Amino acid sequence: MTGLSRIGMLLRSEGWRQAETTGLTPTQSQILAYLAARGPARIGAIATEIAVTQPTASDAVAALVRKGYVEKLRDPEDARAVRLQPTDAGKRLANETAVWPDALLGAVDALDDGDRAGFLKALTKMIGALQARGAIPVQRMCVTCAHFRPNVHSDAAAPHHCAFVDAAFGDASLRLDCGDHVEADAAARLESWTCFTREPVHM
Numbered sequence: 001m002t003g004l005s006r007i008g009m010l011l012r013s014e015g016w017r018q019a020e021t022t023g024l025t026p027t028q029s030q031i032l033a034y035l036a037a038r039g040p041a042r043i044g045a046i047a048t049e050i051a052v053t054q055p056t057a058s059d060a061v062a063a064l065v066r067k068g069y070v071e072k073l074r075d076p077e078d079a080r081a082v083r084l085q086p087t088d089a090g091k092r093l094a095n096e097t098a099v100w101p102d103a104l105l106g107a108v109d110a111l112d113d114g115d116r117a118g119f120l121k122a123l124t125k126m127i128g129a130l131q132a133r134g135a136i137p138v139q140r141m142c143v144t145c146a147h148f149r150p151n152v153h154s155d156a157a158a159p160h161h162c163a164f165v166d167a168a169f170g171d172a173s174l175r176l177d178c179g180d181h182v183e184a185d186a187a188a189r190l191e192s193w194t195c196f197t198r199e200p201v202h203m
């Protein structure tokens, strides 16, 4: 817990440092990054994704619209609803602020391949457990994906399989936010999670 809290402290201080240079609050930055990565979305989806209330998301979006970083579009699926999308200026700013703090990048670079793969696997398990408890929104990660086949290969370096690209891969390539993710149903997610968290036996 102490270690996670130290890393959280670094990320928070980076968020506030960015706020000083960009004029965006951390919530506004998160919304802009989400829209730049995922494309147009309704306010409800934005609030769910970044785990804030709808009024908080609405206030942040209103500020982004005033600053010229986000615009409103009519929702093609519902004439009474609107979707939000980043303007060109918003996309540029999102790209500039998507960079991780140098200190954190340096610390990850210092890990060897095995440590990095182990770290990503542990992180995936933690996020999956938090998601199962409803503490964070569902992520577009391998362990919740209908294409994921965990621990199906005997190769210890690449035990998992992605049915979308029909290829084996290892823990170092687990995805935490994949654009090709298709959410598996509850029974398939549970089965996948059980196979993923069970230590494979490699002969």
Ligand code: SF4
Residues within 6 Å of the ligand: 140, 141, 142, 145, 146, 147, 148, 149, 161, 162, 163, 164, 165, 175, 178, 179, 180, 181, 182
């Ligand atoms: S489609 Fe993406 S999230 Fe799904 S298993 Fe393949 S790499 Fe993982």
